[in-house]
Amino acid sequence: MRSIGELARASGLTVSALRFYDRSGVLVPALVDPATGYRWYTDDQVAPARLVAGLRRVGMPLTGIADALRHRHEPAVMHRLLDAHWQRLEDGLADARRELSRIRALIDPEEITMTTRLVLNRADLAAAVDAVRFAVGTDPELPVLAGVLLEVEADGVRLVATDRHRLAVARAAGKVDGPEVRALLPADAVDELRALLDTGEGITQEAHLTVAADRVEVEIAGRALAAAALPCEFPDYRRLLHGLVPGVPTYRIPVDVGALRGALTADGAPVLVREHAGVPTEVTVLGLDERGGLRLVGPNEATATHEAAEPDGVRVGVNREYLLDALDAGDRGQLVLELDGPITPLAVRRPDDADAFSILMPVRL
Numbered sequence: 001m002r003s004i005g006e007l008a009r010a011s012g013l014t015v016s017a018l019r020f021y022d023r024s025g026v027l028v029p030a031l032v033d034p035a036t037g038y039r040w041y042t043d044d045q046v047a048p049a050r051l052v053a054g055l056r057r058v059g060m061p062l063t064g065i066a067d068a069l070r071h072r073h074e075p076a077v078m079h080r081l082l083d084a085h086w087q088r089l090e091d092g093l094a095d096a097r098r099e100l101s102r103i104r105a106l107i108d109p110e111e112i113t114m115t116t117r118l119v120l121n122r123a124d125l126a127a128a129v130d131a132v133r134f135a136v137g138t139d140p141e142l143p144v145l146a147g148v149l150l151e152v153e154a155d156g157v158r159l160v161a162t163d164r165h166r167l168a169v170a171r172a173a174g175k176v177d178g179p180e181v182r183a184l185l186p187a188d189a190v191d192e193l194r195a196l197l198d199t200g201e202g203i204t205q206e207a208h209l210t211v212a213a214d215r216v217e218v219e220i221a222g223r224a225l226a227a228a229a230l231p232c233e234f235p236d237y238r239r240l241l242h243g244l245v246p247g248v249p250t251y252r253i254p255v256d257v258g259a260l261r262g263a264l265t266a267d268g269a270p271v272l273v274r275e276h277a278g279v280p281t282e283v284t285v286l287g288l289d290e291r292g293g294l295r296l297v298g299p300n301e302a303t304a305t306h307e308a309a310e311p312d313g314v315r316v317g318v319n320r321e322y323l324l325d326a327l328d329a330g331d332r333g334q335l336v337l338e339l340d341g342p343i344t345p346l347a348v349r350r351p352d353d354a355d356a357f358s359i360l361m362p363v364r365l
Contacts, residue, residue, distance in 0.1 A: 024062060094153075116212070120173075120174035134328070135166045152182070169237075285317045
């Protein structure tokens with residue numbers, strides 16, 4: 001047996017860190033002396049402790065460290081966890097660059113506004129607009145959500161929309177000339193853009209955009225659109241995504257969109273009615289069948305105690321209309337639903353496009 005000090009020296013963790021991971025249930029000592037409270041560890045715990053120390057040094061969150069310890073003998077899962085954390089680090093660095101650019105603009109407001117020009121495929125841009133438009137907010141008290149964020153990156157543009165209850169993200173790749181920039185395009189301008197993308201079919205497959213923080217201009221086949229961007233700071237959606245996806249989802253279930261839509265809209269489809277802001281809302285409760293596929297849970301079972309639920313306990317309630325909107329926006333015959341549990345948002349993803357997905361907030365059952 002090793003004392004906590006000996007394990008600290010062998011692993012590179014401090015004594016206080018070992019105590020923290022004990023309290024968190026991540027790295028629990030093999031024995032605690034009931035008289036003195038001293039913690040004792042076995043030699044077999046040195047390697048896990050060293051793994052914790054390494055993950056701690058690279059900033060892995062506590063939930064990710066716990067996942068890594070559980071799956072440390074599964075290389076494929078571990079690689080996915082590490083890749084996900086690497087992506088978070090890269091996203092965080094990109095976020096920091098964008099924030100520093102905005103800070104520089106605040107420090108020197110007389111600086112000339114930089115514009116960025118993009119050339120995108122019309123069909124790709126139209127698909128990206130369709131994938132996020134349904135999630136644009138309509139609450140007049142939250143004007144910052146009444147548009148689509150255009151986030152220009154080095155090789156394309158990311159589109160984001162949210163109304164607090166759901167969030168949709170899509171991307172269109174293309175040629176970019178200029179610095180990274182963000183603009184919040186109001187909903188009516190988004191609809192004008194979508195209509196413009198359908199005009200002049202066969203003349204050109206390219207859409208030319210000029211994006212600045214305060215203005216967006218689009219030119220397609222000789223037709224033009226110019227719109228002022230909303231003077232609002234869009235919420236930090238990336239922080240939300242980082243918090244929702246600490247590792248690997250518990251269940252990734254492929255679904256046939258047509259079949260699921262038919263089941264959701266069929267006469268007698270099981271729904272649970274919940275009231276939100278004084279308005280009755282139909283809630284669809286998703287669970288797993290005996291083969292691990294998706295099933296619709298009836299209202300009586302949905303409100304039963306945890307012990308009465310299916311053995312895995314997976315029951316996720318979401319607004320039925322929101323789920324139908326997400327299925328339509330996916331625009332694919334097949335989608336993947338990611339479920340973690342009743343208080344974790346439901347993710348709807350395209351199996352062939354990691355940059356396009358929707359997230360629906362769960363409804364308490």
